[in-house]
Amino acid sequence: MAKTPLSMEPTGWFQVAWSAEIEVGAVVRMTYFGQEMVAWRSASGRVSVFDAYCEHLGAHLGYGGHVEGENLECPFHGWQWNSEGRNVCIPYEARPNKGRRIRSHPVVERNESIWIWYDKHGRAPYFEVPDIFTAFGDDADAARRYYPPVPAAIRCWRGLELHPQYVLENGVDFAHFLFVHKTPFMPEFTRHDFDGPVSYVDFTIAFEEGKTLENAGSGVYSINAGLGCSVTRSWGMIENRTMPAVTPVDEHTCDVRFTVWIGRKPGEENATGMTPYGQTMADLVIEQFAADVEIWSHQRYSDPPALSRKEFAGFTALRRWAEQFYPDGEDLGTDPRMPHSGAIVPLHPSAHVTSA
Numbered sequence: 001m002a003k004t005p006l007s008m009e010p011t012g013w014f015q016v017a018w019s020a021e022i023e024v025g026a027v028v029r030m031t032y033f034g035q036e037m038v039a040w041r042s043a044s045g046r047v048s049v050f051d052a053y054c055e056h057l058g059a060h061l062g063y064g065g066h067v068e069g070e071n072l073e074c075p076f077h078g079w080q081w082n083s084e085g086r087n088v089c090i091p092y093e094a095r096p097n098k099g100r101r102i103r104s105h106p107v108v109e110r111n112e113s114i115w116i117w118y119d120k121h122g123r124a125p126y127f128e129v130p131d132i133f134t135a136f137g138d139d140a141d142a143a144r145r146y147y148p149p150v151p152a153a154i155r156c157w158r159g160l161e162l163h164p165q166y167v168l169e170n171g172v173d174f175a176h177f178l179f180v181h182k183t184p185f186m187p188e189f190t191r192h193d194f195d196g197p198v199s200y201v202d203f204t205i206a207f208e209e210g211k212t213l214e215n216a217g218s219g220v221y222s223i224n225a226g227l228g229c230s231v232t233r234s235w236g237m238i239e240n241r242t243m244p245a246v247t248p249v250d251e252h253t254c255d256v257r258f259t260v261w262i263g264r265k266p267g268e269e270n271a272t273g274m275t276p277y278g279q280t281m282a283d284l285v286i287e288q289f290a291a292d293v294e295i296w297s298h299q300r301y302s303d304p305p306a307l308s309r310k311e312f313a314g315f316t317a318l319r320r321w322a323e324q325f326y327p328d329g330e331d332l333g334t335d336p337r338m339p340h341s342g343a344i345v346p347l348h349p350s351a352h353v354t355s356a
């Protein structure tokens with residue numbers, strides 16, 4: 001294990017929980033980016049993620065703070081704060097303190113998960129969290145064709161000494177598939193698109209013995225929204241979608257979450273929870289990801305790396321792309337003031353070749 005030289009404060013969306021973990025009325029403590037935070041869900045279902053300390057006299061809202069309708073009430077003197085972090089009530093005064101505000105992080109709830117936007121410079125979000133169905137050109141109803149992933153098809157590793165970029169590099173690292181994932185041949189990339197803050201990487205891959213690059217008939221599409229959030233969709237194999245998410249906890253460690261959607265098999269269209277078939281398939285996919293985690297969590301970042309001739313283009317493009325998310329990184333020309341610059345391409349360009 002070795003501390004990464006890469007900044008642990010990249011800009012982007014980062015998963016801090018699964019939706020199911022933050023029920024209505026819940027106030028949940030968490031630490032990300034070296035900061036104490038609380039996530040809470042209002043009576044109407046809206047999730048907010050605050051800096052943990054009350055702006056009045058500094059009580060920690062995660063110890064006794066509670067939800068009152070659409071507000072979070074501090075346990076110390078009963079001041080209430082709305083989802084924007086604005087003070088809306090001082091119980092013993094006629095008026096709230098309009099000027100005072102608790103930092104409320106931008107939140108998106110998508111793909112059964114809660115994401116916060118982190119930007120060291122305080123810029124507003126300029127790209128999206130991809131919807132794991134519509135980002136691949138599917139209708140929003142597609143979720144029904146999959147077993148519900150939470151809680152049976154998720155896994156969380158806490159406090160690992162790794163960096164979000166290691167996980168992204170996995171996508172351009174074709175050689176590791178042979179060794180870590182035991183694929184019958186070396187996958188081949190069909191798309192590398194590192195133009196904007198959302199990148200697209202597609203490849204041909206198979207897991208069955210005897211398959212070759214020529215007769216594989218299967219592959220994976222992936223969309224990477226910054227360094228913290230990726231979604232993948234398989235084609236030509238067990239219908240699955242995955243969502244790896246890596247969130248910095250502090251200067252040394254990250255939490256890694258992985259969510260798997262498995263396509264329902266015929267006859268199980270209406271099963272309410274996970275079935276033995278779905279569980280078996282989900283476990284196989286999780287096992288593959290866990291094999292990567294084992295490597296990443298003990299890896300030392302190699303810079304410059306000793307790349308083979310074939311590896312050079314992919315890694316170089318990925319690492320150059322990653323720089324734009326670091327606080328002191330080179331701006332690759334993405335104008336954060338232009339919200340369109342990070343829009344997800346709704347119909348994944350390669351989706352027409354799917355067999356689904």
Ligand code: FES
Pocket residue numbers: 054055056057058059074075076077078079
């Ligand atoms: S410290 Fe929160 S209300 Fe006083």
Ligand SMILES: [Fe+2]
Pocket residue numbers: 170176180181292
């Ligand atoms: Fe991998």
